[in-house]
Amino acid sequence: MHDRIFYHIYPLGLLGAPNINNFDSEPKKLLFELDSWLNHLLELGCNALYLGPVFESTSHGYDTADYYSVDRRLGNNESLVDIIEKAHKLGVKVVIDAVFNHVGRDFWAFKDLQEKGERSPYKNWFSNVDFTKKSPLGDSFSYSSWRGYYQLVELNLKNEEVRKHLFGAVRLWVEEFQIDGLRLDTADVLDFSFMSELSKYCKQLKRDFWLMGEVVQGDYRKWIGESMLDSVTNYDYHAPLYQSFNEKDFDRLSSILNRQYGPTGKYKKLHLYSFVDNHDVNRAASDLNKPEHLYPLYLLLFTLPGIPALYYGSEWGFEGQRKEGSDTELRPHVVYSKRFSWVKHPDLFNSLKRFIELRKTIYALAEGDFEEVLVKKKVYAFLRYQKNEMVLVIVNSDKCSRTVYLKATQIRVGNYRDVLNNINYLCAEEKGLKLVVSPNWGAVLQYLG
Numbered sequence: 001m002h003d004r005i006f007y008h009i010y011p012l013g014l015l016g017a018p019n020i021n022n023f024d025s026e027p028k029k030l031l032f033e034l035d036s037w038l039n040h041l042l043e044l045g046c047n048a049l050y051l052g053p054v055f056e057s058t059s060h061g062y063d064t065a066d067y068y069s070v071d072r073r074l075g076n077n078e079s080l081v082d083i084i085e086k087a088h089k090l091g092v093k094v095v096i097d098a099v100f101n102h103v104g105r106d107f108w109a110f111k112d113l114q115e116k117g118e119r120s121p122y123k124n125w126f127s128n129v130d131f132t133k134k135s136p137l138g139d140s141f142s143y144s145s146w147r148g149y150y151q152l153v154e155l156n157l158k159n160e161e162v163r164k165h166l167f168g169a170v171r172l173w174v175e176e177f178q179i180d181g182l183r184l185d186t187a188d189v190l191d192f193s194f195m196s197e198l199s200k201y202c203k204q205l206k207r208d209f210w211l212m213g214e215v216v217q218g219d220y221r222k223w224i225g226e227s228m229l230d231s232v233t234n235y236d237y238h239a240p241l242y243q244s245f246n247e248k249d250f251d252r253l254s255s256i257l258n259r260q261y262g263p264t265g266k267y268k269k270l271h272l273y274s275f276v277d278n279h280d281v282n283r284a285a286s287d288l289n290k291p292e293h294l295y296p297l298y299l300l301l302f303t304l305p306g307i308p309a310l311y312y313g314s315e316w317g318f319e320g321q322r323k324e325g326s327d328t329e330l331r332p333h334v335v336y337s338k339r340f341s342w343v344k345h346p347d348l349f350n351s352l353k354r355f356i357e358l359r360k361t362i363y364a365l366a367e368g369d370f371e372e373v374l375v376k377k378k379v380y381a382f383l384r385y386q387k388n389e390m391v392l393v394i395v396n397s398d399k400c401s402r403t404v405y406l407k408a409t410q411i412r413v414g415n416y417r418d419v420l421n422n423i424n425y426l427c428a429e430e431k432g433l434k435l436v437v438s439p440n441w442g443a444v445l446q447y448l449g
Contacts (some may be wrong), residue, residue: 001095001212001307002365002366003360003366003417004047004251005045005046005048005302006039006046006050006273008049008050008279008312009032009049009278010061012060014267014312015033015074016335017073020058020339021059021065021073027075027076028072029247030074032083034083035086038083038086038090041092042092047092049093049095050183051091051094051095053096053099053185054070054071055067055069055070056069056072058105059104061099062099063104064334065103065108068109068169084179085178086368087360089120089203093180095179095180095181095210096173097185098183100157100166100184101146101155101190102152102154102155103152104151104152105137106151106227107153109126113129114140115138118131122407127155127156129144135150136339146189151419157190159316167198170182170198170415174202174380175203175331180206182202182211183213184213187223188218192222192228193222195211195228198211199227210433211228211230211234212231212233212273214233215235216235217235220236220267220270221267230234233275233436234273235249236260237256238274238281240252240253241253241300242293244380248378250375252377252381253300256374257370257372260305261369262372263369269306271306274309275309276297279311279328279331280330281328282310282320283313283321283330285317285318285344285345291301291344291345294345295440296350298352299355299420299444301355302355302356302365303355303358303393303444310352315349316339316343317330317345318342319330320342331337358419363386364389364390368385368390369384370382370383371385373410374406374410378398379397379398380397383411389446390412391447392416393442394435394443395441396437396440398440399439400439401436402437404434407432408432411427413427413429414427415427415448416445416446418435418443418444419444419446420442
């Protein structure tokens with residue numbers, strides 16, 4: 001997966017599912033509407049889909065009620081099989097959400113615990129169940145929850161019956177749905193022995209199965225490795241990416257990138273999942289002070305190390321902010337045939353297509369090492385190189401064109417082709433390289449020799 005380009009869809013929002021599940025109505029047929037979006041992401045150049053959450057839940061999808069059934073607000077198991085089969089025919093890999101740290105209060109085993117109390121055979125399925133206390137929601141017992149949010153009941157992942165139940169679901173997802181990987185929700189608080197056992201189990205089911213964990217902070221090396229995960233979310237550089245534009249200073253991004261990917265970077269050989277926005281954080285178009293910075297921002301996303309992901313609608317500059325703990329604005333309902341009524345930046349789509357095409361065709365941009373070349377307040381330049389291939393990327397966040405000079409000691413002497421702007425350059429041993437970078441844009445110079 002490390003050379004794939006992801007398109008991220010939050011289906012409950014995108015498809016306009018009801019906010020609350022009544023667990024009684026017939027399954028809807030919303031998943032079939034993803035057909036248009038599959039063709040859309042393919043047109044962009046994306047070749048992997050992160051879709052989730054999709055299983056039966058109470059509200060937002062991360063409060064699971066049944067790991068074995070597709071959420072009736074979206075469809076049924078057959079409709080998910082159908083959409084993944086269509087994705088595979090288009091050459092698109094599919095990764096879905098796996099929410100294993102907690103379940104919702106409508107989860108069948110928790111409802112049994114509510115009904116039977118200490119007589120429930122599932123009392124050890126949940127963390128720190130204590131019958132001497134009441135929960136804040138009025139249960140006759142207390143329990144551990146995710147971050148004190150008692151709608152999310154923490155599972156006891158050390159319990160073998162719990163593991164057996166979850167692994168059984170994974171087998172269903174792999175064998176029936178034919179998924180290619182999982183994004184582990186809240187991986188930063190998951191039990192490490194559970195993740196290790198899960199990894200071994202998944203690789204037995206499907207040799208090239210991919211596991212990516214949601215890790216907000218920490219040393220990412222703890223989660224990645226043999227018998228562990230293949231990737232984690234790179235939240236470390238998510239905020240510095242857009243802050244460098246707002247603060248008119250690339251120093252902050254520079255320090256993060258050097259620490260992560262520089263010559264002595266601690267994540268130099270890791271393929272981290274990178275993004276500028278997702279279903280949990282403000283849209284990039286809302287966080288940037290100047291919307292024109294969307295162009296150089298995305299150029300960075302697709303040329304820096306990592307596995308780049310694009311969140312639905314952001315290819316047109318959709319806006320959205322978290323408000324009073326609500327994520328509704330981040331997860332809008334978009335009817336594909338009416339999508340242009342949402343479009344804020346119509347030219348962005350074609351620019352992203354160009355960035356993605358470069359990412360897919362230039363091997364060094366996907367696999368190459370990273371080395372910083374130039375750091376200015378509004379200009380940032382770096383090299384990506386792999387074996388005999390080298391690419392120089394320059395980004396300009398200024399409102400006017402900027403002339404960039406690089407010495408022959410900073411880059412290789414020889415001929416270069418700016419494949420983004422179709423211009424040829426020469427780096428001479430005496431004069432180095434001189435070029436003009438357009439405002440709020442960039443250059444991608446491929447070394448020709």
